[in-house]
Amino acid sequence: MKRASSIGAGWRGLVQVFLLGLIFVSILPLYNVVAASFKSTDEFVVNPFFPPLAPTLENYVYAAVGARLLHYAVNSLILVPLGVVLYLVVCVSAGYAFGKMRFRLRLPLFLVVLFLLIFPQLLLATQIYRLISLMHLANTAAGVVLSWGAYFSPFGTYIMTTYFAAMPYELVEAARMDGASHPRILVQVMTPLAAPMVATLGIIGFQSMWNELPFSLLILQDQGSRTLTLGIAMARGEYGVRVPILSAAVVIGMVVPLVFFLVFQRRITLGATAGALKG
Amino acid sequence: MRHRSLERDGRAPFLFLAPLFVLLCAFILFPVIMNMVVSFADWKGYGRLKWIGLSNYRAMMHDGAFWTSLWNTASLVCYIPVSVAVTVFVAALLREGLGGWKVYRAILYVPNLLGLVIIGAVFSIYLRDDGPLNLALKWATGSTLPFLTSPVLAINSIGMIKVIWVHLGFGLIYFLAAMNGIDQGVYEAAIIDGAGFFRTLRHITVPSIRFAIEFWVVFNFVEVFSRMFSLIYTLTRGGPAYATFTLEYGIFVQAFEKFHTGYSGAWSVVLFLFCAVISIAQIRLMRQGRA
Amino acid sequence: MIKRSILCLAVAALCATGLAAQTLTVWDFKYGEVNGAQIPMKQIDALFEQRHPGVKINHVSQPNDTYYQIVQAAASTNQGPDVVMFHPGTRAYGFGDVLVDLDPYIRDVRSQFTPASIKMCSQDGKDGAPVKILPLTMQGFGIYYNKAYFKKAGLDPEQPPKTPAQFLAACEKLQAAGFVPITVGQTYTIDFMLRMFAAEAFGPNVRGLIDGSAKWSDPVFREAVQFTKTLADKGYLEKEGFSRPYFFDASDKFAAGGGAIFIGLLSDVCNWKAFADKLGTANVGYFPLVNFPDAKYKDTQVVQPAGIGYGVMTWSRNQKLAADYAKFYTAGEGAGIYTSARGALSPNTSVSGKEAPPALKSIQQYLKGTLADDYITIFSDYTGYEDDSNRVIDQLFVTGNLTVDQFITEYQKLIEGKH
Numbered sequence: 001m002k003r004a005s006s007i008g009a010g011w012r013g014l015v016q017v018f019l020l021g022l023i024f025v026s027i028l029p030l031y032n033v034v035a036a037s038f039k040s041t042d043e044f045v046v047n048p049f050f051p052p053l054a055p056t057l058e059n060y061v062y063a064a065v066g067a068r069l070l071h072y073a074v075n076s077l078i079l080v081p082l083g084v085v086l087y088l089v090v091c092v093s094a095g096y097a098f099g100k101m102r103f104r105l106r107l108p109l110f111l112v113v114l115f116l117l118i119f120p121q122l123l124l125a126t127q128i129y130r131l132i133s134l135m136h137l138a139n140t141a142a143g144v145v146l147s148w149g150a151y152f153s154p155f156g157t158y159i160m161t162t163y164f165a166a167m168p169y170e171l172v173e174a175a176r177m178d179g180a181s182h183p184r185i186l187v188q189v190m191t192p193l194a195a196p197m198v199a200t201l202g203i204i205g206f207q208s209m210w211n212e213l214p215f216s217l218l219i220l221q222d223q224g225s226r227t228l229t230l231g232i233a234m235a236r237g238e239y240g241v242r243v244p245i246l247s248a249a250v251v252i253g254m255v256v257p258l259v260f261f262l263v264f265q266r267r268i269t270l271g272a273t274a275g276a277l278k279g
Numbered sequence: 280m281r282h283r284s285l286e287r288d289g290r291a292p293f294l295f296l297a298p299l300f301v302l303l304c305a306f307i308l309f310p311v312i313m314n315m316v317v318s319f320a321d322w323k324g325y326g327r328l329k330w331i332g333l334s335n336y337r338a339m340m341h342d343g344a345f346w347t348s349l350w351n352t353a354s355l356v357c358y359i360p361v362s363v364a365v366t367v368f369v370a371a372l373l374r375e376g377l378g379g380w381k382v383y384r385a386i387l388y389v390p391n392l393l394g395l396v397i398i399g400a401v402f403s404i405y406l407r408d409d410g411p412l413n414l415a416l417k418w419a420t421g422s423t424l425p426f427l428t429s430p431v432l433a434i435n436s437i438g439m440i441k442v443i444w445v446h447l448g449f450g451l452i453y454f455l456a457a458m459n460g461i462d463q464g465v466y467e468a469a470i471i472d473g474a475g476f477f478r479t480l481r482h483i484t485v486p487s488i489r490f491a492i493e494f495w496v497v498f499n500f501v502e503v504f505s506r507m508f509s510l511i512y513t514l515t516r517g518g519p520a521y522a523t524f525t526l527e528y529g530i531f532v533q534a535f536e537k538f539h540t541g542y543s544g545a546w547s548v549v550l551f552l553f554c555a556v557i558s559i560a561q562i563r564l565m566r567q568g569r570a
Numbered sequence: 571m572i573k574r575s576i577l578c579l580a581v582a583a584l585c586a587t588g589l590a591a592q593t594l595t596v597w598d599f600k601y602g603e604v605n606g607a608q609i610p611m612k613q614i615d616a617l618f619e620q621r622h623p624g625v626k627i628n629h630v631s632q633p634n635d636t637y638y639q640i641v642q643a644a645a646s647t648n649q650g651p652d653v654v655m656f657h658p659g660t661r662a663y664g665f666g667d668v669l670v671d672l673d674p675y676i677r678d679v680r681s682q683f684t685p686a687s688i689k690m691c692s693q694d695g696k697d698g699a700p701v702k703i704l705p706l707t708m709q710g711f712g713i714y715y716n717k718a719y720f721k722k723a724g725l726d727p728e729q730p731p732k733t734p735a736q737f738l739a740a741c742e743k744l745q746a747a748g749f750v751p752i753t754v755g756q757t758y759t760i761d762f763m764l765r766m767f768a769a770e771a772f773g774p775n776v777r778g779l780i781d782g783s784a785k786w787s788d789p790v791f792r793e794a795v796q797f798t799k800t801l802a803d804k805g806y807l808e809k810e811g812f813s814r815p816y817f818f819d820a821s822d823k824f825a826a827g828g829g830a831i832f833i834g835l836l837s838d839v840c841n842w843k844a845f846a847d848k849l850g851t852a853n854v855g856y857f858p859l860v861n862f863p864d865a866k867y868k869d870t871q872v873v874q875p876a877g878i879g880y881g882v883m884t885w886s887r888n889q890k891l892a893a894d895y896a897k898f899y900t901a902g903e904g905a906g907i908y909t910s911a912r913g914a915l916s917p918n919t920s921v922s923g924k925e926a927p928p929a930l931k932s933i934q935q936y937l938k939g940t941l942a943d944d945y946i947t948i949f950s951d952y953t954g955y956e957d958d959s960n961r962v963i964d965q966l967f968v969t970g971n972l973t974v975d976q977f978i979t980e981y982q983k984l985i986e987g988k989h
Contacts, residue, residue, distance in 0.1 A: 005375040006470050006479045015372055019383050022369070026387050026448070029401040033393065042848075045822040048404050049411045066604040090298045097295035101288045107562055109296065114497075114558035115551075116307050120505040120527055123534070123547055126324065126643045127310030133647040150306035153299055155501075159494065163457070165565070166490040182291045196456035203452065211394045214636070218643055221650075223630045229394075233633045234602035242818060243400060245604070250397045257392050265385060265452065323664060324642045408810040427813040428968045512635070516957060520964040520971070535639045537954035538664065 037247035044244045059248035067245075069252050071224070072231035077256065079144055079216075079227060080209045086149040087156055087205040092198060094153070095160020096186045100172050110161065117154040121214050124151065129218040139221050147215045152208050156201055163197040164190060199267035206260050210253075228253050315551070318544030324534070328541075335545035345546065347521045348529040352504065354434050355525065358442035359499040363492060365443055366450035371480050373451060374458055384455065388448040395445075399513025402440055403427070406514075430522030433515055437523050441510050442499060450495065457491035458484065493564055500557050504550060526550055592888055594895055595628040595651040597641070600838075600878070602631035607838065610911035614904040618895060625891065641665065644883075652886035653895055658691045658703045658876035659947040666693045670882040671700035675893035679901040679918075684708075686875035686941070687917035702881055704900040707914040709877030710836040710944065711762045712933070714845055715855045719830040723747035730857040732869075734797050737860050741806035744830045752801065753829030754811025755820025757963040760798060761956070762833045764963070766859040766872050767794035769942035773867035776945045779985055786981045790865045795966075796974050797860070802967050812968050816840075825849060836915055837877060842929040843913020851927040858936050871936040874944045876917055958984055 007015060036044060038055040047053065064070045097103075098110050128147050129138075137143030167190070175185045191198060211229050220226050232249040318336070321329040339345050369387075373380045390398060405412050406426035413423040426432045461484065469479050485492070508527050511517060517524040517532070524532075526546065533543035600607035608631075615627040630651065632640050638661060644650030645668045656662040662669070680688065680701075687708060692699040717727035723743045725731070731740040741751040752759070768776065771790040778784030786792075801807045808829070814820050821840040824832035825848040834840050845854045861868040880896040882889055898904045905921045908914065915933070926934060949955045962984065966977040 005377065006466070006474060006476045007372075007375050007377070008475060011476070012377060015375075015377060019369075019372065019377075022447075023383060023386050026390055026444070029393065029398060029405075030389050032401050032404070033397060041822070042826065045819070045826045045828075062604050066608075067602075090302065093295040094299040097292045101292040101295070103288055103292040106292070107566070109300075110565075111558050111562050113299070113303070114561055115554055116303060116311065118501050118505050118550070118554035118557065119307065119311055120508070120530065120547070120550070122508065122531055123314055123543075124307065124310045126639065126646065127313055128306055129643045130647055131306060131309070133649070146302065147306060150302035153302060154307075157299055158497075159453075162490045162494045166460070182288065182295070186295075196459045200452055200456045204449070207391065217633070217636065218640060221630065223628065233396075234631050243404070246397065246400065250393060253394075254392050258389075261388065261392065262385065265381070265388075324639070324646070326645070326667065403813075403815065407813040409814075425813070428964075430969060516960075518961055518964055519968050520961045532954060532957065535636065536957065538638075538642075 033247045033250055036244050037251050039244050041242055041244050048243075059244045060252070062245055063248040063252055067231055067234060067249065069228060069231045069249060072226050072228040073252065073256065075225060076210060076228040079141055080206060082141065083145045083148040083152075083209040084202060084205045086145060087152055087209070088198070088202060090149060090153045091156030091160050091201060091205075092191060092194075093186065094157040095164050096182075096190060098157065098161040099164030100167070100169070100190070101182065113154045113157055117158060121151065125214040125218055128215060132219050138219060139225060140219075143219045144216055147219060148209045148212060151212075151215065152205060156205060159197065159201055159204070160194070163194055167193065195267055199264045203261055203264050206264075207257050210257050228256075311551075314544050314547050316544075317541050318548050320541045320544075321539075322541045323538050324540045331541070335542045338542065339545050339549075344521060344524060344529060348524050348526045348546075349549075351434055351521075351523060352525045352527075355438050355442060355503045355507065356500070358438040359496060359503065362442050362446055362450070362499055363495055366447055366454060366495065367485065367488075367492065368480075369447065370451050370454035370458065371476075371484055374455060374484075375476075384451050387451055390445055391448040395441075395509035396513050398440065398445065399510045402436070403514050406436060427515060428519050430519055433519055433522045437507070437511060437514065440514075441507060442503065446499065446502065453495070454488065454491055457488050461487045493561070497557060497561050504553060526553075591624055591626060592891060593626045593628050594653065594888055594891055595630060596653040596655075596880075596895070597630050597632055597651040598655045599632055599634040599637045600655065601629055602633065607908075607912060610908045613911075614899060614907050617903060617907075618898050621898075622891070622894070627895075648885050650883065650885065652883060652888055652892040653880050654883055655706075655878055656703050656881050658687075658705055658879050659695070659874070660949060662691075662703055662881065663694050665881075666702060668884050669693075669702040670884055670886070670889055670893070672702060672704065672882065672893060672896070673700055675890070676701060676704065676897065676901075679897055682901055682918045682920045684875060684917045684919060686873075690874070690876040690947075691879060703876070703879040704881075704896045705876035705879040705917045706900050706905070706908065707838055707877040707879075707912075708836070708873055708875055708917045709915075710871060710873035711766055712834060712836060712856055712858045712871070712936075713831060713860075714824070714834045714842065714929070715831045715857075716824075716827065716829070716849060717853045717855045718849075719744065719747075719749050719827075720855070723749060723830070727855060730855060732857060732861050734860055734862060738800070738804075738806075741801065741804070741831075745806065750808050750829040751806040752808065752831045752833070753820055753824040754808050755814055755816025756812060757960045757967065758816035759807065759811065759820070759833045760802075760963050760967055761960055762835075763798055764795070765944050765946060766833075767791055767798075767862075768945045769870045769872035770794070770859055770862065770865045770867050772945070773870060773940070773942050776943045777948055779945055780948060786978050786985070790862050792974070792978060793862055793864070794860075795977060797862075799966065799974055807967075836873070836933060838908075838912035838914035841913045842927075842933060846913075846927055846929055851929065854927075854929040856929050856932045856936075867940055867942065869936065870940045870942045872944050873937070873941050874947050875941075877914075955984065 032049060035051055037059050039047065039052040040054065040056050040058060043052060043054055098106060132138050132143045132147065171189060172185055175189055213229055213233060216227050216230055220230065232246070232253050317328070319330060319332060321331050373384055404410055407413065408423055408425060412426070417423050424432060426436050465483060466479060469483060505527055507525055508531055511523050511525065511528050515523045517528050526549065530543050530546045530550065533539045533546060601611055602608070611629065615629055619625055619627060641654060645665065656665070683705065687705045688701060689695060689697055691703040691705050692701050715730065720727040725740055725743055731737040744751045768791060771788050771794065772778060772784045775784055811820060817840070821832070821834070821844060823829065825845050827849065834845070842854055842856065858869060858871040880899060882892040882896060886892050899908065901918055905916050905918055909916045909921060946955060962977065962980045966972045966974070972980065
């Protein structure tokens with residue numbers, strides 16, 4: 001079914017051109033990274049931005065084998081989904097509480113959450129490491145996953161709170177009058193309706209945890225238990241980065257989040273569920 | 280829409296909030312408080328603590344770098360309204376459902392996947408005096424722009440890259456999800472009435488996503504104050520000549536390069552104050568929305 | 571080799587008499603360089619495991635940017651690695667209370683190291699203080715040049731331009747012949763030049779900068795700054811280089827023939843070997859600095875007597891083994907492997923290399939002459955100071971808001987803020 005558009009037919013072409021322009025600008029850095037990953041270090045010196053004249057896989061070999069990135073990728077693939085599950089559970093339930101439930105401490109507690117949100121990660125890192133050590137969780141999956149959950153949840157809670165709050169209260173009211181308990185309402189009514197935002201939450205959570213550096217650096221001490229992002233950080237030596245090798249590492253690091261993103265973004269549609277909300 | 284404000288939900292909310300607050304209190308609250316406490320001390324980051332009262336704060340007030348960092352942070356804040364406008368506009372465009380919108384959204388998101396470190400590395404090549412952007416400029420206009428070596432251009436480059444461009448990708452995902460709830464019926468009625476793109480944008484779309492726009496403003500504040508570090512570090516190291524030296528960057532430099540953890544604590548207290556202001560403003564807005 | 575030691579490990583583990591397998595954990599900011607430092611380090615580790623059956627080396631690379639923060643974090647929990655790599659100097663002195671005193675372990679090798687390096691590796695850099703770190707390399711700066719380009723421009727490749735007048739003339743000829751005279755990397759190039767000139771102006775009294783007996787307003791230093799500014803104004807210091815990273819883009823550019831002169835390091839990167847490998851060993855020339863007429867300390871080679879080294883941490887349960895490891899790397903078989911693989915210089919005089927190529931020969935010659943400390947190593951917040959210094963340099967050379975005299979004043983202020 002053709003969707004009505006408020007853009008006059010005459011303008012559509014221009015809009016497409018504008019969007020294509022945006023795409024071009026956005027895709028250039030990606031092209032640059034991929035191109036660089038296939039250049040030898042020598043070639044990169046003389047040819048930093050045009051396509052490689054003598055493409056080579058040596059950077060990928062270094063990255064995957066020498067820098068053990070494939071091994072680290074497996075670690076990430078275990079740790080990050082665990083973190084995302086924790087993250088979704090915490091944020092959706094807290095978001096519902098702040099967004100739709102009535103209780104006296106609602107705004108003060110939310111204020112605390114917002115406040116902790118803005119704190120720069122680096123300042124927390126050393127203290128969190130001490131706490132994790134004291135709890136004997138250093139070098140464990142639990143230590144990392146809990147730290148991630150603690151650090152990223154305020155933001156996720158904030159997203160879900162604003163979204164749930166904007167949903168009509170009638171939904172909750174109607175369900176309450178039918179005798180449903182809050183957990184039931186959340187799981188059976190609100191979350192399905194908030195599916196696009198929950199999907200967004202999943203994407204953000206996955207991405208944030210996948211790329212996270214300071215906490216995992218301190219907590220995962222064993223060379224063998226490190227994450228992919230840590231492995232990429234190691235590709236920078238004492239003095240800086242050799243772009244081709246770093247690029248290959250980054251491309252390897254990007255594959256999983258990209259796949260995850262492509263799968264989940266399908267849930268974020270244009271609003272086929274419209275009508276259920278404004279009833 | 281008036282809610283029955285007297286209706287309370289008993290114990291249930293606290294069950295829902297327990298996981299979050301257990302995590303927060305255990306991991307975040309303590310370090311935050313510690314940071315505030317050490318701002319009154321002289322400390323290396325480990326070892327002995329020496330209490331020095333307000334000395335750190337006095338030194339901070341006299342430190343030119345501190346005031347410059349505030350100015351630079353303020354410059355970046357100016358990009359926030361631009362980000363709101365650009366993101367909402369492009370999201371609304373994509374929402375029209377013109378062919379390939381999902382592909383556009385996906386491609387525009389890709390920079391977010393790359394991570395700030397590699398984006399910094401890539402742009403450090405792009406913006407160089409002999410980089411592709413300047414090559415193009417030279418071909419078109421005959422002269423180049425010193426993006427990385429001019430103080431004014433450097434801070435603006437950072438603003439454009441992070442606040443506008445990087446955020447656009449995530450913003451599209453977020454706003455399109457938020458716009459999901461807008462009733463298509465109202466929309467179509469307006470189109471039949473002859474409303475064009477900007478009309479529907481102003482009268483239907485924007486009011487319906489007020490919560491999302493508020494969120495986006497707060498999100499951008501958070502990013503500008505606390506998440507710029509990786510990009511600045513990779514691209515300009517706070518230079519040229521303090522031009523991209525923000526409050527957050529200063530906190531890092533004091534704590535981890537100079538090992539003046541106490542002094543850095545004083546700077547972070549200033550950051551807190553801004554956080555507090557932003558948080559309270561957000562709560563006020565939420566209160567208004569309930570009316 | 572590793573398989574054999576793992577076999578030894580298994581056998582040892584089976585023995586009831588507590589000949590338990592020992593693991594030594596080593597932290598490093600160099601090990602992450604997969605096709606750089608890691609290669610010789612893996613060799614050395616394997617060799618060490620061979621010589622010490624039953625021992626396993628757990629060599630962990632840490633990112634350089636947050637390295638000392640991580641060590642700090644370990645210190646605050648009083649647990650962590652056995653051996654840690656440090657930059658000897660004030661950055662390491664701050665960790666003095668968690669570093670083991672190595673004097674009892676190094677009685678047999680102590681005399682092999684240059685006295686300057688031992689001093690730098692002692693607590694607080696004091697003679698007679700306990701030695702806390704064993705130095706693996708020494709570092710410094712110097713001027714490298716492309717001999718082939720010199721020849722093409724009509725200059726004598728064996729006679730480097732050592733006076734300011736000669737240097738300016740050489741740059742002019744190089745530019746006329748179509749070469750980039752000096753390849754530049756950000757403001758590091760200028761920073762390194764100033765460090766050389768500081769050595770030339772103050773000589774052994776570099777430490778006077780702290781107590782005020784030496785000041786930047788010294789006429790020789792001022793002349794040097796003016797000279798550098800002239801080089802920039804005339805375009806001999808290439809303008810595009812200021813937005814190009816020194817590590818490694820500028821260095822790679824020079825190695826690929828992108829310029830005639832380069833302010834390089836005597837470190838394990840951006841060194842004679844990095845250039846000789848690409849330009850040909852006969853093609854790389856070296857001299858330590860430009861000699862100003864009134865300078866008292868001409869031909870001084872500016873050095874950091876100890877560049878990087880290993881220390882043993884107090885919480886280690888294998889302190890003797892850890893000390894042996896550090897010795898193996900810096901005074902035993904390991905030292906030779908590392909320095910020849912990386913082209914680095916060792917402060918251990920008994921480390922013999924193969925027949926030295928011409929560039930290395932010149933360097934070794936100058937190292938036997940007058941040496942002066944790199945002034946930056948006397949500051950405790952080394953990286954912070956380096957960043958501040960680069961920002962002031964920005965203001966003179968890049969943004970142009972300062973004159974040479976104002977620069978000297980600002981530079982002096984930086985020193986006075988550091989004690």
